[in-house]
Amino acid sequence: SVQAHKEEENPRKTMEVNGFMPVPDSYDYDLIVIGGGSGGLAAAKEAAKYGKKVMVLDFVMPTPQGSSWGLGGTCVNVGCIPKKLMHQAALLGQALQDSHKFGWQFTEEVKHNWMTMTESIQNYIGSLNWGYRVALRDKKVTYENAYGEFVGPHTIKATNKKGVEKLYTAETFIIATGERPRYLGIPGDKEYCISSDDLFSLPYCPGRTLVVGASYVALECAGFLAGLGLDVTVMVRSILLRGFDQDMANRIGEYMKEHGVNFIREFVPIKVERVEEGTPGILKVTAKSTTGDQIIEVEYNTVLLAIGRDPCTRKIGLDKVGVNINERTGKIPVNDEEQTNVPYIYAVGDILQDKLELTPVAIQAGRLLVQRLYAGTTTKCDYVNVPTTVFTPLEYGACGYSEETAVEKFGEENIEVYHSNFWPLEWTVPSRDNNKCYAKIICNTQDNERVIGFHVLGPNAGEVTQGFAAAIKCGLTKEQLDSTIGIHPVCAEV
Amino acid sequence: MAQRLALQRLLALPTRGPLASHGRAFGTSAGRRSTFNVQDGSDFQDRVLNSPKPVVVDFHAQWCGPCKILGPRLEKLVAKQEGKVLMAKVDIDDHTDLAIEYEVSAVPTVLAMKNGDVVDKFVGIKDEDQLEAFLKKLIGA
Numbered sequence: 001s002v003q004a005h006k007e008e009e010n011p012r013k014t015m016e017v018n019g020f021m022p023v024p025d026s027y028d029y030d031l032i033v034i035g036g037g038s039g040g041l042a043a044a045k046e047a048a049k050y051g052k053k054v055m056v057l058d059f060v061m062p063t064p065q066g067s068s069w070g071l072g073g074t075c076v077n078v079g080c081i082p083k084k085l086m087h088q089a090a091l092l093g094q095a096l097q098d099s100h101k102f103g104w105q106f107t108e109e110v111k112h113n114w115m116t117m118t119e120s121i122q123n124y125i126g127s128l129n130w131g132y133r134v135a136l137r138d139k140k141v142t143y144e145n146a147y148g149e150f151v152g153p154h155t156i157k158a159t160n161k162k163g164v165e166k167l168y169t170a171e172t173f174i175i176a177t178g179e180r181p182r183y184l185g186i187p188g189d190k191e192y193c194i195s196s197d198d199l200f201s202l203p204y205c206p207g208r209t210l211v212v213g214a215s216y217v218a219l220e221c222a223g224f225l226a227g228l229g230l231d232v233t234v235m236v237r238s239i240l241l242r243g244f245d246q247d248m249a250n251r252i253g254e255y256m257k258e259h260g261v262n263f264i265r266e267f268v269p270i271k272v273e274r275v276e277e278g279t280p281g282i283l284k285v286t287a288k289s290t291t292g293d294q295i296i297e298v299e300y301n302t303v304l305l306a307i308g309r310d311p312c313t314r315k316i317g318l319d320k321v322g323v324n325i326n327e328r329t330g331k332i333p334v335n336d337e338e339q340t341n342v343p344y345i346y347a348v349g350d351i352l353q354d355k356l357e358l359t360p361v362a363i364q365a366g367r368l369l370v371q372r373l374y375a376g377t378t379t380k381c382d383y384v385n386v387p388t389t390v391f392t393p394l395e396y397g398a399c400g401y402s403e404e405t406a407v408e409k410f411g412e413e414n415i416e417v418y419h420s421n422f423w424p425l426e427w428t429v430p431s432r433d434n435n436k437c438y439a440k441i442i443c444n445t446q447d448n449e450r451v452i453g454f455h456v457l458g459p460n461a462g463e464v465t466q467g468f469a470a471a472i473k474c475g476l477t478k479e480q481l482d483s484t485i486g487i488h489p490v491c492a493e494v
Numbered sequence: 495m496a497q498r499l500a501l502q503r504l505l506a507l508p509t510r511g512p513l514a515s516h517g518r519a520f521g522t523s524a525g526r527r528s529t530f531n532v533q534d535g536s537d538f539q540d541r542v543l544n545s546p547k548p549v550v551v552d553f554h555a556q557w558c559g560p561c562k563i564l565g566p567r568l569e570k571l572v573a574k575q576e577g578k579v580l581m582a583k584v585d586i587d588d589h590t591d592l593a594i595e596y597e598v599s600a601v602p603t604v605l606a607m608k609n610g611d612v613v614d615k616f617v618g619i620k621d622e623d624q625l626e627a628f629l630k631k632l633i634g635a
C-alpha cells in the first residue's frame with residue numbers, strides 16, 4: 001500500500017509492474033460515493049452527519065451533441081426539475097387560453113419564446129448546482145469533479161477533466177452512478193438526434209419534433225413540447241408506458257392525441273439523415289413498420305430519442321473488484337440492504353436491478369443505508385407502495401398495483417375496482433373535456449377490501465396522490481375511504 | 495447549469511463595462527483601468543492579495559439575477575473613486591475553489607480587501623448610497 005501511494009504520479013505503471021493492487025491497511029476515507037446525484041449526495045451528506053470522512057466523485061461525460069452539466073445528477077440537471085418546469089410552462093399556455101372565458105382580455109397573440117424559458121430554467125439549475133457545492137462544503141464532504149473507477153480492492157482512480165489522475169482508498173463505497181439515455185444504434189443517431197440530456201438546455205427552439213419512444217420521458221417531453229405550440233409526433237414501437245397500468249396509459253395517449261400530438265404506432269426508425277444544416281435544421285427519418293414491410297420517410301427539425309436509459313456501470317472498473325452486474329442490462333443486483341456481492345461495496349438509485357427508478361427512492365435508500373452503516377439502525381428501504389406521477393399534459397398519479405398486476409397476483413375474483421370519471425370545476429367554465437379525468441382504486445376483497453392500487457388522471461395528480469400514498473401505507477381500506485368526508489370542490493374528493 | 499447553453503449565452507452577450515459605448519468616455523476609460531475579471535488563482539494572488547490599493551471583490555454567477563444589477567452599479571461607483579480602489583470580478587462557477595476558500599454561500603457576495611485581508615463584506619444587492627459608503631470606508635480606513 002505504501003508503494004501505491006508513492007507512485008501516485010504514475011498509477012498505471014504501478015499496476016503494470018505489480019499486476020494487481022495491494023489491499024491498503026489504512027484508508028484515505030471512511031466512505032467514497034461515486035456519483036453526485038440524488039442517491040449519492042443524500043448518502044454522502046448523511047454520512048458526514050455521523051462524523052465520517054466522506055468523498056463524493058461526480059463527473060458528467062458530455063453527450064454526443066456536447067451537452068454537459070454541474071453537480072446534482074440527472075434529476076436536478078436533465079430530469080425531474082427542468083421537466084416539471086417545462087411542463088408548467090406548457091400548462092401556463094393552456095391557462096392563458098382558458099383565461100378568456102374567465103374574463104381576462106388581451107388582444108395580442110400569445111407566443112412562446114423557447115430561449116427565455118430555457119434560460120430561466122438553466123439559471124435556476126445553476127443556483128441548485130451551487131447550492132449542492134455549498135452544502136457539501138458546509139457538511140465537510142470532499143467533492144471532486146472527477147470520473148471515478150475501481151482499480152483494485154478498496155481503491156479508486158479519479159480522473160478530472162484535464163486528465164489528471166489521483167488514487168483514493170476507502171473502507172466503504174457506494175455506487176450511485178445513475179443512467180444515461182440509450183441510442184438506437186442506427187445510422188445518424190448520435191450525429192443528428194438529441195436526447196433528454198440535450199433537450200433542457202437546447203440553445204435553439206426544437207421546432208417540428210419527432211419523439212421516438214413511449215416511455216414516460218417520451219410522453220412527458222412530447223406533451224410539453226406540444227403544449228408550447230410545437231408540431232410534435234411520437235413514434236411508438238408497440239405499447240405506451242410499459243410497466244404502468246395499461247388502461248391509464250391508453251387514456252393518456254388518447255388525451256394527447258386529441259390535444260394535438262401525432263402518433264405513429266408500430267414503427268421504428270432505421271435511419272436519420274441531415275437534409276439541411278441549421279439550428280435546428282432539417283432531418284429526414286426513415287422508419288420501418290414492425291408489422292409489415294412498409295417504409296416511411298418523414299422530415300423533422302429535431303429528433304428526440306427517449307427509448308430507455310442504461311446504467312453507467314460498464315466502465316467503472318467493477319470487474320477489478322468483482323462486483324457482479326447483470327450483463328444484459330448493466331444493472332447491479334443487491335440484497336435488501338443495497339449491498340452488492342462485494343461486502344464493502346453498496347449501490348443506490350437507478351442502477352439497482354428490480355428497483356424503482358425514482359429520485360425519492362434513491363434518496364431514502366441512500367439515507368437509510370448510511371444510517372445502518374454508521375448509526376446502528378436496522379431500518380431498510382421500503383420499496384413497496386411507492387407513489388409516482390407522470391407529468392403528461394393530463395397528469396397521472398399512481399401508487400401500488402396496476403390493474404393487470406393486481407389480477408395476476410391476487411386473481412380476478414379477489415379484486416374489486418372502483419372507478420369514476422370526474423370533471424374538474426376549473427374546467428367547466430372554459431368548456432374543457434368533461435369525460436377525460438378519471439380515478440380508480442383497486443381493492444383486495446380477501447383482505448378487508450384493502451386499497452392496493454390507486455390511480456388518478458387529472459390536474460395536479462402528483463399533489464393528489466401523495467396523501468393517498470401515506471394512507472395506503474397505513475393500510476387504507478375501502479370502508480375507511482368511504483367514511484372520509486371529501487373536500488369540496490376539489491378533484492381529490494372523488 | 496448546462497454548459498452548451500452557458501457558452502451560447504457568453505458569445506451572445508453584448509460587451510458591457512469598459513468597451514460599451516455610453517457617451518461618457520471619461521467614465522468608461524477609468525472603468526477599464528479599475529475593474530478586471532480574475533483569470534485564475536495566481537492572478538488573484540497578484541492583482542488582489544498583493545495589490546497596493548484596496549480591492550473590492552465581486553463574487554457573481556451567470557445564473558444570478560441580482561448579480562447582473564449589482565455588478566454594473568458597483569463598477570460605476572468604483573470608477574468614480576478615480577483609481578483609489580480597484581474591483582475584481584470572480585465568476586464562482588469558473589473559480590469555484592476561490593469562492594469556496596472565501597466561504598461564499600450566496601451571490602452576490604462582495605468582499606473589501608486590503609493588504610490581502612478581508613476587512614469588510616456584504617451579501618446581496620445594495621443601492622448606490624450604500625455602495626458609496628462601503629467604498630469610502632474601505633478607502634478612508
